[in-house]
Amino acid sequence: MKPMNVKIQILEPDYLRMQIKEDPHTIFNLLRVLALEEEGVKLAGYARDRTFEDSVMFQIRTDGSVDPRDAIVNAARKAIELTEQFKEAFEDTYL
Amino acid sequence: MDVRQLPAANHQMLKFIVTGTFPAFMNSIRRIILGSVPTIAIDEVIMVENNTAMFDEYIAHRLGLIPLNSDIDDLNFMDACDVCDGVGCNSCTVTLTLTQETDQTSGAIIYSRELLGSDHRIYPVVDEVPIMKMDKDQRLILEAIARFGTGKEHAKWQPVGSIGYQYMPIISIRPGHTFTKDVADSCPRNVFEYDENNQSLNLRNLLDCNLCMECVHSSEEDSISVEGDSSQIIFMLESTGALPVENIVTTASDLLIDGLQSFIEGFQLALEKADNDPSSMRKISSFERIGIND
Numbered sequence: 001m002k003p004m005n006v007k008i009q010i011l012e013p014d015y016l017r018m019q020i021k022e023d024p025h026t027i028f029n030l031l032r033v034l035a036l037e038e039e040g041v042k043l044a045g046y047a048r049d050r051t052f053e054d055s056v057m058f059q060i061r062t063d064g065s066v067d068p069r070d071a072i073v074n075a076a077r078k079a080i081e082l083t084e085q086f087k088e089a090f091e092d093t094y095l
Numbered sequence: 096m097d098v099r100q101l102p103a104a105n106h107q108m109l110k111f112i113v114t115g116t117f118p119a120f121m122n123s124i125r126r127i128i129l130g131s132v133p134t135i136a137i138d139e140v141i142m143v144e145n146n147t148a149m150f151d152e153y154i155a156h157r158l159g160l161i162p163l164n165s166d167i168d169d170l171n172f173m174d175a176c177d178v179c180d181g182v183g184c185n186s187c188t189v190t191l192t193l194t195q196e197t198d199q200t201s202g203a204i205i206y207s208r209e210l211l212g213s214d215h216r217i218y219p220v221v222d223e224v225p226i227m228k229m230d231k232d233q234r235l236i237l238e239a240i241a242r243f244g245t246g247k248e249h250a251k252w253q254p255v256g257s258i259g260y261q262y263m264p265i266i267s268i269r270p271g272h273t274f275t276k277d278v279a280d281s282c283p284r285n286v287f288e289y290d291e292n293n294q295s296l297n298l299r300n301l302l303d304c305n306l307c308m309e310c311v312h313s314s315e316e317d318s319i320s321v322e323g324d325s326s327q328i329i330f331m332l333e334s335t336g337a338l339p340v341e342n343i344v345t346t347a348s349d350l351l352i353d354g355l356q357s358f359i360e361g362f363q364l365a366l367e368k369a370d371n372d373p374s375s376m377r378k379i380s381s382f383e384r385i386g387i388n389d
Contacts, residue, residue: 001353001356001357001360002357003357003360003361003364004354004357004358004360004361004362005361006358006361006362006364006365007365007375008365008366008368008369008375008376009376010376011366011369011376018362018365020358020361022354022358023126023130023247025122025126026123026126026127026130026131026351026354027123027351027354027355027358029119029122029123030119030120030122030123031358032119033117033119033120034119069366072362073359073362073363076355076358076359076362077359079120079351079355080352080355080356082096082116082120083120083348083351083352083355084348084352085096086096086098086113086116086120086124086348087345087348087349087352089096089097089098089113090098090111090341090344090345090348091345092098093098093099093100093111094098094100094109094341094344095341095345
């Protein structure tokens, strides 16, 4: 498994903006929804910043009580947990 | 999270309800299945002889769309093949041949079953896919090279023919209200059963409802309400036959986990890089910043 090509564009105590060379909607819509559920996150969103290639600009802003770096990693870990739960439930039903 | 099985029309279809989920998650699964679950399809065709009415390109395109059995795990991805470095070899490609000739008196229809693979595990999953019609005294000889690919590259590598999800319908009918038969008939999916004695509606096939709201529009205001519950999602997919349909969902889950882990890794590498070399971050003027102003 290759690490994704991530580039940090802005890093502040309460704000993080990065560019990722990856298909935007598959993973980052899920991360956006889960990041918004994290405590202290005021904004989380993504945009396609290149029209003809796989690239996504993701940004997250917190109220200052949480580090945006932790918030996004927590959201990703939560997404992994959810997928594992889904897979387990699916296998219990079908396999 | 809980998965409940629903009856499906055939063994290549799955329909299930997932409870305790949300649309963004099911959409990720849907997109991964469409774009990232690999299957085998014909990608290159070498025409040896073709004096039929069809152009080579037409035939090659049709061959590409025939689903081939892809339930094997010892064929490499051509791009990542360590034997040939992406040129194409026996470890990453499979050759299929087709030889058809018609005599002086009658024509013939060529079906997918005429494609013979160099590996006996790679074969068209449906025998009766018509490829083309040949007139008399014509000849078609070709060699087709199949390889693993993903739907992101071309739709012929998608493992599913159809896939989708919808919210769980919640229909409430005002008790004691009288309805005309038109309301029950307005539903294109026959969700309601009309009781002529009491002039009332009963729910018959709740899960068939596709939230079209036709019953709400054709009845009196507030007598019926239809809503979708986004925490319960009805998910359905139909395999092309290339992969067993259950494997498609489990592979997609694995790929989603891989993708998220590779994001975490890439993100941590990027943070290290930003810490070591702050100038690597782009200078962005204030008007470019999007966000909530404090």
